[in-house]
Structures are given as C-alpha cells and as structure tokens.
Amino acid sequence: MKYEVVMGLETHAELNTISKLFCGCSTKFGSEPNTQTCPICLGLPGVLPVMNERAFEHSLKAAIALGCEIGRFASFDRKNYYYPDLPKNYQISQNYFNIGNNGYVDIIVKGEEKRLGIHNVHLEEEAGKLIHPEKSDADYSLVDFNRAGVPLLEIVTEPDMRTIEEVESYMQILKNVLLYIGVSDCKMQEGSLRFEASISLREKGSDVYGNRVEIKNLNSMKAVSKVIAYEISRQSDLLDNGKEILMETRLWDEVNAVSKRMRAKEEAHDYRYFPEPDLLPVLIDQKWIDEVRATIPELPVEKRQRFVKEYSLSDYNAGILTDDKSLADYFEECVGLSQDSPKELGNWIINDVLRELNERKVNIQKFAVTPKMLVELIKEKTAIGNAIAKEVFVEMANTGKDAPSIVKEKDLTQMDDASELNDVVVKVIEENPNAVEDYKSGKKNALAFLIGQTMKATKGKANPKLLTEILKEKITGLK
C-alpha cells in the first residue's frame, strides 16, 4: 500500500467505584431502569455535584500509571450539548486542566517495543441510556438514568499508531494496565470499556496529516480492528480514485460491518466549554502523588519483560502469563515453591490450567488447584508419567484433592519394575501374533499398537520408555 495509516484512540473506561461521581447512587450494573437515581444524577433543579474522592484518586492512579505529567491541580469544566440521555444537558468533564497530560504506553508488536504518546487522561461523568421501543411506529423513546453519573475515565492517545497490530496491542495493554491497577473492571459486554478511533491516511513519506475521520460506538476490541480495516480500505479507495477524504464523524454499524456518516465537520458541536463553577479545583501535592504511586503494582509490560529475562520464557508465553495479573501471580507462586524449571511450570499453566479455567469459566482465584498443588503434581510426575499426570490434574481440578492422595487412591504409580513389565509384555506378544509379525516385516506403526495394548493392560501405568525397550527386545529376541 502506498499510504501510511495514522491512528489515535480515545478510550472510555468506567471506574469501578461503589457510588457515582457526584452523588451517592449505586453504580451496580444491570438493575431495573431508573432505580439507581436521585435528584442529583437526574439533574433536578437546584442540585449540585460533590466529587467522589475515590473516583478522583482512581483517575490519578491511572494517569500516573500511564506516565502522565500531573499538574498542581486539576479542575472540571462543563461540556455543553443537548441529548436526552444527558440530564443537565451538559457533561461535567475536563478540558482546561486535566488530571494527567503527556503520558505514554509502551506496546510490543512482534517482539518489538514502541512507545505511544498519551495526550491526556481525564475524568468525566457517564450519560444515561436511551431505550427505543421495538415497534417501528412508536412515537416515543425511554431513558434509563442508572448509568448517568457513573465515573468515566477518558484516555486520549496521540496519533501515534500506524498498524492494526499496534492498535490491538495498545488496547490489550491499556486494558491490562487498568485491570492491574484495579480502577476499572473493563467489562466490554457491560460497556465499561469503549473506544473511539480516529483514522487518516497519507502518502508514505509525507509529513502532513490527511483529513481525519472519527469513528464512534466501538464497544469491543474486535469492532475497533474491523472498523480500522474497513476505513483503511474505504479511504484508500477514495484516494486512489482521486477523491477527497471528508473530515467527519462516522458511526460503526456492527450488524452490517460498515461505517456510516454521523455528522460532517460543519455540523460538529460547539461544546462551549467553561470552568464548572459548582466544583472547586482539586489540589494535587507531591505527597499525594507519591502515596498513589506506591499503590501501583508492576505493570504488565514490565512484568512480561521480566518474565522473559528472569524465567527464560518465550515472549509469547510471558505475554499470556502476564495478560492477567492473578495468573502471573499464580505462576510466580509456583516458581517460588518448585524445583522444576519455570518454563515447565509456565507450560503447565498455559496448556492445562488455562484450559480447565476456560472449561469451567472460573477465574484463577477460584480455581481448585492451588499453586502448591500444581507444584506437588509436577514433582510427582517422574513417578507417574506425563500422561497420568495430566489425568490426575483434571481429577484435581474436579475434586480439589491433591496429587498424592489421587495417586494413592487410584494406585497410579508408574510401573518401573522391569520384571513386572516383562510379564505383561510377554502376554501382549502372545495375544497379538499378527501385530508382532507386521512389525517384524517392517511396519513400524505396529509397535505403537503393541505399546498401546501394553498400556491398556497396565491401565496406563507402564513407564513408556522402559516398556518400549522391553517390547523391542522381546520381539527382536523372538527372531
């Protein structure tokens, strides 16, 4: 392609506070419409906002985690526009003095690190939700204000992304950062993490930005990827045909997988921002910043790099393990308890633990197999063999019992005794003369059949290495 794609992302993350940003109403998701409202979040005449300190601190934490410059104070502004889901017809947001400016996020694409600029991080209030009746001839719409006033963090990047992979990596890492620092639950299905993308194209080598198209209504990372692919193709087609890209806002239509014009530049709102007179600026001193900084754990990218270095994991595996902070913690607990290689522990977690978690749809904190149990099992493996160990693991996940008791209960210790195995092998050879003949005549896979039969006879307990040796020896001896 002869164009360079220039992209930026605005992310809205609902903060996971118990109460709303300016009143005491609950932020619980999924309640009956308008049951979590009060005069304040309904914008009744005469009410005033009072800042939720926890929401502010969460935002400060996010701004610090995203490497932002923090000013001596942050203040709030009114963003004026009319929409029926906005009770006051203005949104209390930040425009002049944001909580954080000029931050960054380091992303990793194909093992390569890249630093993306964060333009600003600011706090604002969520709007309500319009509910349109299904009947097409209905002459009304309903509004649910349960979400109105939920604290919303907005994170705006610089136009620093150039590929879909970079955008995907950014979204994943940003989500992980927010989860790691515990300020948002980032549940996309509940709308608590949403995106708006801006995309422009320019000739490769040009240093002038092309006309920017903004796309709203992106409720999943998948939608972002799809819309980018769609826009790149739409915009390059236009440019190829000598047409102009209009500066406009478009809406992503998930069902038909197309973007549609929402409004042209000329129709853009004039938000008439001005300082919110009902709220005082929040003063931020160094002590507060230090205190909040101290609560920020090691962030996913640092952790991933450390895992590669310290535990000799592949970047890919380190990425999976650090994707979820509690999974990373689980892994490191195992490493601390075990004599086995971190690589082996990592493989167990990635292959077996994640599979069982997925099947059971539980998170790692509620998983029956604790790190101690997993380490014990892996230690036991030399005695019971890999195949049995995998079965024991499933049993552990099912019952919550530890490896030694399952092994004992089911008498699963590997048959390592050559004479004992010898008897079984002799019996198998006797019972399968055809297979023995096949093997002798050069059909190698006949050996696998015989191994299988022996395993069956020992209920899988036979030491596979020893068994293979004895089998070969016996058959050769028959010559």
Place this chain on the structure above:
Amino acid sequence: MLLHELTASQIREKITKREVTAREIVEKLLEWIKIKEPLVKSYLCLDEEGALSKAKEIDKRLNNGNKVGLLAGVPIAIKDNMCTAGIKTTCASKILGNFIPPYDAFVVKRIKEEDAIIIGKTNLDEFAMGSSTENSAYQTTRNPWDINCVPGGSSGGSAAAVSADMAFMALGSDTGGSIRQPASFCGDVGLKPTYGRVSRYGLIAFASSLDQIGPVTKDVFDAALLLQVISGHDNFDSTCAALDVPDYMSDIDRLDDGLKIGVPKEFFGDGLNAEIKSALMDALKIYERNGAKLVDLSLPHSEYAVATYYIIATAEASSNLARYDGVRYGHRSRLSSDSNIVDMYSQTRAEGFGNEVKRRILLGNYALSTGYYEAYYLKASKVRNLIKNDFEDAFKKVDCIICPTCPTPAFKVGEKMTDPLEMYLSDIYTIPANLVGIPGISIPCGFTSAGLPIGMQILGKHFDEKKLLKVAKLFENETDFHLKKPKLNRQD
C-alpha cells in the same frame, strides 16, 4: 402594635413565653395577607394548610414543655427559586409551572429544623433574572410604599411581603443585588452573605459562581437571627465553606472603637440620585459622630463590574438553564406527529421561557462560543480578578465600605421594561460584591421627598458578616427609618 407588625424575634419571644400561640399568629397573618395581598401580589403560592399544621405542632410541643428551635412559630416566606419538598417551586417561570420538588433546599431544611413556619413562596423575576420582579411569568408585584412602583428584584416578592407585614421574615437570593436592591426599594433589611457562607443546595441556579441566599427582614437583629440559622457547611455544596459559624446575635450592639469606613468615590458619582446621595452623606455623619473614621477610597475597576457581570452571569445561566428541555420534568410542548427531539427542545423552551431569560441564554451562549470565549468569558474572568484586587486593597485600609445600595429609588412599573440596559444599571452598586464574593447588607437610611425608602449598603470582608451586622445595627440604633411602615399597612 398589631401582631403582624412585630419582628420575627418579637414573635418568637411571645410564642415561647406563651403570650400567644403559633396558631394564632398564623391565623392573624393569613387574615392580613387576605386583605393586602391583592394589592401587593407578593406570593406565588400560600401554604395555609402546611403553616397551620406546623403551628399546631409547635404549640403542642410548647404545651408539653418540649424544646423549640430558634425560629419557633415564625411565619417565613421563601423566594420561589428555592426547592420545597411537596410545594410547587416555579422560579416564576412557565417552564417549571408544574414542578413539585421531591426534596428541600438546605436552607429550607435548616429553617424547618429551627421550627419556622413556611407561609408561602414569593414572586421573583423569572429565574431571578431582573431588577423589578416584572419578569415574572405570573404576576407583577407592587411596592407597598407606592403600588405604582416596582418592589425591585429579583427577590421583589420577598421584599414586598416583609415590607407589607405579610411575612415576618423572608429568604431571598442575590446574584447581582437581588436581595439588597429590593430591600432598599421596600425599606427592608437585606443581607447577601459571603459566597460560600450559605449552602446553595436546592437553590435553582441562575449564575452558580455568584448566587447566594440571604435574609430579608424588618430589622438588623432579625437578619442576624436568620443568617445564624441558614449558615454553615453542607456536604451537598462543594463551594460552601467548612468554617465555623460565629454567633451573629451576641454582642450585636457592641462595636469596637476605631471603626474605619471606606467611602469609594466611584459609588457617589454621576447617575446617583441627589436625594439618595444626601441621605448617604447624613448617614456617614451619624457614623462619624459615633467615632468612626471615614476614609476616601477608589475602586478603579468597578466601572467594569456591570459589563463583567453580564458576561459571567449569562454564560453560567445559559448552561444552568439547559436542563429545562421537557424531557424529565416541567413544561413540555404539545408536539405534532412529525416533530423530532430538536422540535421538542426548541418549542418547549420557546413556550416555557420569557423574553429576558431568552435574552440572557442567547448572550451567554454567544459569550462561550468557540472564537469568542477568550474575548468574552476569559476576559471577564480576568477583569473579575482585578475588581477583587481593588477590594482586597481597600480592605487593607478599612473595616467596611459604605455606599448607596441603588442609584435611584423604586421606579414606576413599566418604566424600564423596554430598556434592558437601563434596567441592568439599577444593580451598578450591588454587582461588585457578587463578583468579589464579599458580604453586603442594605438597610433603610431615609426617604425621598416622594416617600420612597432609601437604602444604604455596607460591604465587608469575606466571612465578616458579624462586623457588618454590628455596623448596621449601630446605625439602626441611632435612627428610626426601619420602624416606618408604608401607608398601605394601615388598618382600614
């Protein structure tokens, strides 16, 4: 003296001493209101039932020997821009014509806790925008001293009710003079407290950085009493100061020697009515005779106060009034079947708001628009700071500032309705206190030859209401202007 002519403090004393029952007071007052209200039109609604039932409750508690509050049994009027749970609150606007708040404003809660009796809601300029109460969508309130004159505004209903003895005290709100100017026109005491002294929670916002609730009373002591009750921190208003409230009533008659009074030349210049000027000069002499020292002052930026005010106040108002859209409460226009949400907004607002409110919404939106914000709103904010600096410098030299409350006495109904600029100038002396956030009180200091009251304004330092009240009380103790009643108050 007849019962309704007494001050609030006198009423409270009579009730607590059991010389009269609260019920008797309410009944007598309602009788008087029935006679005089048709002439004055100060109330938008009366809560007779609620008042009588609260009066009975207070009497019962007194009979049982229980404790009662600071305002026990005192019938009080509330400007109709403060939310009263269960009582219609209209802001004198059609757009809130059917609005019954589900909650009480902080000040309403406080006066209820102190056992005041809410007698009714008073008229105002729609959304408190105006200086004559003529901008009410419902009725024009008349000045009890001359019913051809306006009572001032926007708290004209409260000021007229107190002046006509139809309420013992009242709550008003002051954004650019809306307590002090009508108090001056009606011969009342009107106090605008420091911004942040009284919670604005439940006051229907006009201009959030300027609005403040305060008392309209018959004398200075009553102003101290009502301020005592409504002051103090409120967790529901972030701009309300978390400061202790001094005892405003104790030692109100004791003023330390060496009082220094600033006399700003800008407030005595062209445009000031000669009779008012001479009344002020006489008043200053009384202070001098009582040992005060007069200090000539200049507040050079005050000439920009009105212009600054009309940028900031309208900008904030344009945003504050955006919520009246017909979606959730208040008036909603009847729509034709092919109309959309924008039609609903524009028709609802076109029908619901009066001309002055529309004018200010337009001005405010203009001042905040992209490309104009810096030239208007931001510039006005900077000038506001210059005006603040003027006052800060002045208060390094003096304890308080004395000047006229208004450049003219009450004007005729209709006289200024066709000239908004002329109307805006009516607040020229009161606006600075709102921009700066300092307290100001207006007290009666004389009468014109036509018999209309003249008001004197005393401005003080931030949160120095106690001093302000003492300075006002000294004058009141030396004069009897506050005791004069309008002819209208005579029993026929």
